[in-house]
Amino acid sequence: MLFPQATYIQRREALRQLVGNGLIVLPGNNESPMNYPANTYKFRQDSTFLYFFGQHRDGLVGVIDADTGREVLLGDEIDIDDIVWYGEVTSVEQMARECGVAHVAPAAAIREMVADAKKAGRRVHFLPPYRHETMLWLHDLLGIHPSRQRTEASTELIQAVVKLRLIKSEEEIAELERAAAIGYEMHTAAMRLCRPGVTEAYIGGTLEGIAASYGSNVSFQSIVSMHGEILHGYPSERKLEAGRLLLCDAGAETREHYCSDHTRTTPISGTYTQRQKDIYNIVVDCHDLALTHARPGVKWWDVHFAVCKLMTERLKDLGLMQGDTEEAVRAGAHALFLPHGLGHAMGMDVHDMEGLGQTYVGYDDEVRPSTQFGTASLRFARRLEVGHVVTDEPGIYFIPALIDLWRKGGTNAQFLCFDEIEKFKDFGGVRIEDDVLITPDGCRFLGEKRIPYHVDEVEEFLRNREA
Numbered sequence: 001m002l003f004p005q006a007t008y009i010q011r012r013e014a015l016r017q018l019v020g021n022g023l024i025v026l027p028g029n030n031e032s033p034m035n036y037p038a039n040t041y042k043f044r045q046d047s048t049f050l051y052f053f054g055q056h057r058d059g060l061v062g063v064i065d066a067d068t069g070r071e072v073l074l075g076d077e078i079d080i081d082d083i084v085w086y087g088e089v090t091s092v093e094q095m096a097r098e099c100g101v102a103h104v105a106p107a108a109a110i111r112e113m114v115a116d117a118k119k120a121g122r123r124v125h126f127l128p129p130y131r132h133e134t135m136l137w138l139h140d141l142l143g144i145h146p147s148r149q150r151t152e153a154s155t156e157l158i159q160a161v162v163k164l165r166l167i168k169s170e171e172e173i174a175e176l177e178r179a180a181a182i183g184y185e186m187h188t189a190a191m192r193l194c195r196p197g198v199t200e201a202y203i204g205g206t207l208e209g210i211a212a213s214y215g216s217n218v219s220f221q222s223i224v225s226m227h228g229e230i231l232h233g234y235p236s237e238r239k240l241e242a243g244r245l246l247l248c249d250a251g252a253e254t255r256e257h258y259c260s261d262h263t264r265t266t267p268i269s270g271t272y273t274q275r276q277k278d279i280y281n282i283v284v285d286c287h288d289l290a291l292t293h294a295r296p297g298v299k300w301w302d303v304h305f306a307v308c309k310l311m312t313e314r315l316k317d318l319g320l321m322q323g324d325t326e327e328a329v330r331a332g333a334h335a336l337f338l339p340h341g342l343g344h345a346m347g348m349d350v351h352d353m354e355g356l357g358q359t360y361v362g363y364d365d366e367v368r369p370s371t372q373f374g375t376a377s378l379r380f381a382r383r384l385e386v387g388h389v390v391t392d393e394p395g396i397y398f399i400p401a402l403i404d405l406w407r408k409g410g411t412n413a414q415f416l417c418f419d420e421i422e423k424f425k426d427f428g429g430v431r432i433e434d435d436v437l438i439t440p441d442g443c444r445f446l447g448e449k450r451i452p453y454h455v456d457e458v459e460e461f462l463r464n465r466e467a
């Protein structure tokens with residue numbers, strides 16, 4: 001457990017007040033088999049369970065009676081077999097004491113608790129599950145088929161959890177800073193290794209090893225690719241080639257699962273070519289522009305579109321776009337180059353709470369999602385508040401299949417100079433990403449040490465790295 005007991009007690013009390021009534025059921029995660037039952041993936045606790053109960057063991061369920069305030073931690077004690085193979089672990093009673101929960105019960109007791117609540121005509125609040133084990137468990141418990149669990153999940157509970165988890169406290173920010181510090185070590189290691197002949201897989205493996213060496217995990221599968229235009233290009237056995245760019249998007253999560261998420265795009269030869277600089281510097285300026293716009297009260301939607309407009313202007317200067325900037329952006333023409341959003345909320349999940357539904361996390365009554373290609377991938381758009389953490393991750397990608405498709409279909413043809421764009425089909429892609437904390441007077445990047453990204457800084461870093 002990371003934080004003082006009082007933190008978990010306050011969080012649960014706030015949740016109870018927000019939900020108002022009914023029985024809140026929050027299952028933790030179970031071990032999940034990889035290729036046979038006893039060979040499991042590394043255990044990863046559910047973030048919401050961890051947020052309210054702070055315990056890392058598998059097989060736990062937290063119940064909060066929103067009417068009475070009665071709280072129960074359910075779980076089975078381990079037996080001698082478990083002790084022989086895995087060693088002693090804290091008892092359920094001790095875990096409950098640690099996080100300030102008054103009652104414990106065996107895991108099976110959940111059936112009676114839920115049955116009693118239903119018999120009394122009370123609501124049973126649950127969150128949309130994302131693991132199949134949890135779906136089966138909920139099916140057994142509530143008789144709701146997995147295909148309906150997402151729509152029948154409790155909107156009140158989702159909104160309450162989002163409201164609490166979206167605002168990061170000082171103690172959470174300190175933990176996010178720790179994740180960013182590990183991210184710094186990962187990315188600067190990748191930049192030191194980025195030379196012709198080294199494989200993408202070697203760099204990817206090194207990054208993951210660094211995260212693991214801090215007792216930590218990566219916060220998502222690392223993206224390490226010379227094909228930066230593939231948004232989630234996982235590392236291959238390919239050797240890095242002189243003259244190309246390496247896009248590396250990777251992060252760590254601390255033991256308590258607070259995340260970092262950074263991207264750097266490094267010239268494999270040590271310096272950017274003029275053509276690479278032309279594109280790269282647009283992304284740098286878009287990245288820096290977000291910092292000057294983001295502050296409490298501003299919609300992230302507007303920051304995203306300020307970036308899209310700057311990108312369009314600069315692509316016009318390069319002869320890749322044309323026409324009226326406002327009109328081009330309204331039509332979504334920029335999405336040929338930037339088919340994703342400027343950023344997403346980040347916290348205990350790298351895409352924070354995405355499992356609860358992106359619309360609940362990133363949108364509200366005021367700011368509604370769009371279905372337009374590109375903007376539809378903007379995961380966060382609402383007005384910024386002090387304590388929000390969002391990623392700032394503009395990119396420019398030349399995706400040959402998308403260029404061909406739009407050219408053939410005449411999509412946004414009045415704004416796109418396809419003959420010029422064709423010449424960039426071998427370019428790849430550039431993305432620069434840092435994590436931004438919204439502060440009372442604006443915002444700042446998380447991480448004490450900045451991973452170099454301005455052209456001069458990157459080239460200097462590469463020049464001075466150890467052989």
Ligand code: GLY
Binds near residue numbers: 261344
């Ligand atoms: N790692 C995927 C992202 O940056 O959102």
Ligand code: MN
Binds near residue numbers: 249250261262263433
């Ligand atoms: Mn990323």
Ligand code: MN
Binds near residue numbers: 391393433
């Ligand atoms: Mn990201």
